[in-house]
Amino acid sequence: MTNTTMSFSIDTVTQETVTVKIGKALDFRNAADFKTTCQEQVQSGARNFILDFSETGILDSTGLGSIFSLYRQVSPLNGQVVFASVSRPVQVVVQLTRTYKVFRQFPSVEAAREALP
Amino acid sequence: MEYITHRFSDPATLIDRVHTVFENWEEKESLPGCLDEDIVHRLKLAIHEWLANLVQHADFRDRRPEISITVRALRNGIECAIEDNSEGFDLNGQLTAKPDVIDAFPERGMGLLMIKACTEHLDYEELTNMRHRLQFIVSSDRDPWLNIPF
Numbered sequence: 013m014t015n016t017t018m019s020f021s022i023d024t025v026t027q028e029t030v031t032v033k034i035g036k037a038l039d040f041r042n043a044a045d046f047k048t049t050c051q052e053q054v055q056s057g058a059r060n061f062i063l064d065f066s067e068t069g070i071l072d073s074t075g076l077g078s079i080f081s082l083y084r085q086v087s088p089l090n091g092q093v094v095f096a097s098v099s100r101p102v103q104v105v106v107q108l109t110r111t112y113k114v115f116r117q118f119p120s121v122e123a124a125r126e127a128l129p
Numbered sequence: 130m131e132y133i134t135h136r137f138s139d140p141a142t143l144i145d146r147v148h149t150v151f152e153n154w155e156e157k158e159s160l161p162g163c164l165d166e167d168i169v170h171r172l173k174l175a176i177h178e179w180l181a182n183l184v185q186h187a188d189f190r191d192r193r194p195e196i197s198i199t200v201r202a203l204r205n206g207i208e209c210a211i212e213d214n215s216e217g218f219d220l221n222g223q224l225t226a227k228p229d230v231i232d233a234f235p236e237r238g239m240g241l242l243m244i245k246a247c248t249e250h251l252d253y254e255e256l257t258n259m260r261h262r263l264q265f266i267v268s269s270d271r272d273p274w275l276n277i278p279f
Contacts, residue, residue: 040181041144070148072177073239080234104170108246109239109275 020049028091029060029128031121034068038075046075050082059091062124063115066097071105083114092116096124133159134199140184143196147180148173150198160202165269171247172200172207172267178240179211179263187215195260206249206268217261220253233278246275 019042023031030053038046050061061082065071083093094116098106106112118124135150137143151173154160160169176198183196195214200207223241231238245251248265255261 039144039177040185070177072174072181073243074181074237077236077239081236084234100166101170101173104167104174105243107167108171108174108243108273109277110279111277114279 020046022049022053024058025062025125026129027057029062029125030058031062031064031096031125033064033066034071036067037070038068038078039070039072040074043074043078046078047081051085054085054089059086059089060128061086061091061093062096062118062121062128063093064096064121065099065102066121068099068102071102076105076109076111079115092128094118094124094128096121132199132201134197137196137198138194140187140194140196143180143184144177147176147198160200160207164202164207168206168267168269171273172209175244175247175265175267176209176211178244182218182240183213183215186218187213189215203266203268205270206266208264208266210262210264212256212260212262214260217255218253220263231277235277239275239277242275246273 020035021033023033025031032046032050032053053061063079079093085091086093095102095106096118097120098117106115106117116127118127133154135147137146139146155169180196187194192214195212197212199210199212202208220241224245231242244265248267249271251263251265253261253263
C-alpha cells in the first residue's frame with residue numbers, strides 16, 4: 013500500500029510561471045498542503061500555474077476546491093491556472109463539474125509552457 | 130456478477146486501502162470489461178467522497194469502526210452499498226438544504242453534490258443493527274454534471 017499524499021514538487025518555468033506536479037492524489041488529505049505550497053509561490057511572484065496531472069488517480073471535491081482557491085487568488089493578478097496531461101480519473105471530475113470552461117487543458121506540460129507567458 | 134465485499138476498520142488508512150482495492154479490481158478484472166471506463170471512475174469518485182465524509186465527520190463513539198463496501202455489476206452499471214457503524218448523518222436533510230446551484234468557485238460543500246450527480250437511486254438508511262447504509266447505482270444511462278456557476 014502506498015501513501016498517496018506526498019508533498020508537491022514545483023518547477024519554476026519563468027519568474028511568473030510554475031509547474032506543480034500533483035502526484036497521485038489531490039484530495040481532502042493534502043489540499044491544505046497544496047494551498048500552502050501555491051500561496052508561497054504567489055508570494056514569490058508566481059501568477060501562472062501549470063498543474064501536471066499525469067500521475068493523478070484521485071481528485072476529489074476538496075482538492076478541486078483548493079484549485080478554485082488558487083484560481084481566485086491569481087485571477088485578480090491576471091494570472092492563470094491551467095491543466096496539463098490530464099489523467100482519465102481527473103478528466104471525469106473535470107467533465108462532471110464542467111471546469112474545462114475555466115481551466116484550459118493542454119496535452120502536455122511542454123505544450124502548456126509554450127502557451128503561457 | 131457476484132457481490133464483492135471489502136471490510137475496513139482503520140479510518141486513518143481507509144482511503145489508501147480502498148484505492149488499493151480499486152487497483153486490484155482493475156488488475157484482476159473483477160468488474161466486467163464491458164463497463165465504460167468512466168462509469169468505473171464515477172463509482173470510485175462516489176465511494177471516495179462518501180469515505181472522505183466518514184473519515185472527516187463520522188462519530189463512531191467508542192466503537193471500533195467497521196466499514197464495508199459491496200459492489201455488484203449490473204447490465205449497464207454498478208450497484209454499490211457502503212455500510213458503517215457510526216452514528217450516521219442527516220444526509221437527506223443536507224441534500225435538501227443544499228441548493229443544486231452552489232456558490233461560484235466553492236472551496237467546500239461539493240462532495241455530497243458530486244455523489245448525488247454521479248449516482249442514481251441514492252438512498253441512505255439506518256439499519257436495525259446500529260449500522261447505516263448508503264446505496265446507489267452508477268450507470269451509463271446518463272451524462273451527469275454538477276451545476277457550478279463560473
